[in-house]
Amino acid sequence: MKLKTNLILLGSIIATSLTLSSCGDAKKTPEAGNTAPAMPAGDLVDVTPTYPKPMFIGTPVPTGDIPNLEKPDPEAVKARLTFKVPKGAEQNVAKGKPVTSSDPLPIIGTLDLITDGDPDGADGCYVELAPGHQWVQIDLGASHDIWKILLWHFHKQTSIYFDNNIQISDDKDFKTGVTTLYNNDHDDSSKLGKGEQKAYVETNHGRLIEAKGTKGRYVRLYSNGNTANEMNHYIEVAVYGSPSK
Template sequence: MIGAFLSSFASTLSADKILELELPKPKFSGTPVPIKGILHLEKTTIGERVLPTVPDDVELVSDGKEVTSSDDWPIIGELEFLTDGDKDADEGYYVELGPDLQWMQIDLEASKEIFVIALWHYHSQARAYHDVVVQVSDDAEFGSGVKTIFNSDHDNSAGLGKGKDKAYIETHEGKVIEAKGTKGQYVRFYSNGNSTDTMNHYIEAQVFGR
């Protein structure tokens, strides 16, 4: 009886793995702009993060997938930058959308169990993006079956509901969000300007699922 339990326990452990996440090189440049007026700001720690454990068959499912946006004509860059695998913060690696509330959306081509999402907005400067909301749905229009897995909009200024997650300062480590097996074909990322200017920037989003 005990032997069977230990065997089952060992099998469970072997079925999980620590997520592997390749990071870009750190790149802070220019004169830092003070971040003011964000009361719910998460403390920044670099090099201390512990990556989550995921099932062994979880893999990157967003690489090269189609991207759409609320802004069809980005000011800088191309929409496909979001899933091209490049996470550097140099010119030519990020897309800049217009001011105020904007979103970018990835089509995973089929409904997936999503366990982790890693997101990089713009990490060549220490800045925080407003009203960061990440949602998952099987409806491309996000009119039904919408599941919110991250929401730092503490006052509902984006109109998507009040969130309990903290705003955070961008670094080369990106933001790792645990989705805990949430199912959906489409992943949508909202932002509403940042602590430096009113524009919205995205370098890369990686969705890990099965």
């Protein structure tokens, strides 16, 4: 029995080091994609981001009673793994851009991991922010027409993050000219307004947010803990857009 236990331990150590060594090695960026024009759609182009491997095994069954929870729809997810944007917006313009946060000194990791272009969720590749209602903010450096945002919180455990509110503005303080793209704070507990969008289970495919060409220099993402704990996590945020004319 002792030997068996040791072997299992050894196995998990090897698995862990393999996982660790993969972090940052993948230089493939999520903006890489098929840039061939979509057949009938004029000046739209396909984007196929690089998705990380799934990290949990089994059916994601969240505990507790989550209001307004989206039903799993694998076909819908499959259909959006390659998505269309206007020509010129097929690059991840968030890559390498500075990130600020309501928690400037994260508990785990550093804020630059959120825009390093690597959606790998292994240990050492994600940021853990303080508990409660927190935000991260990406400065694109100039106003952009933003079409899609692809977001990964954390998907090693089955988790649902609460009160996701994703906003765009040209004001770094988000006091004026704020457009809300996504809000699933169904009871307005975060006092940013009641949101109608669904809660959802995190997966390796991330969450694709429609931005519809909204103009702005800054992207801000709020969350308020998750089903596993009070913490807020980010692996990567990719933004697809082009500089505003």
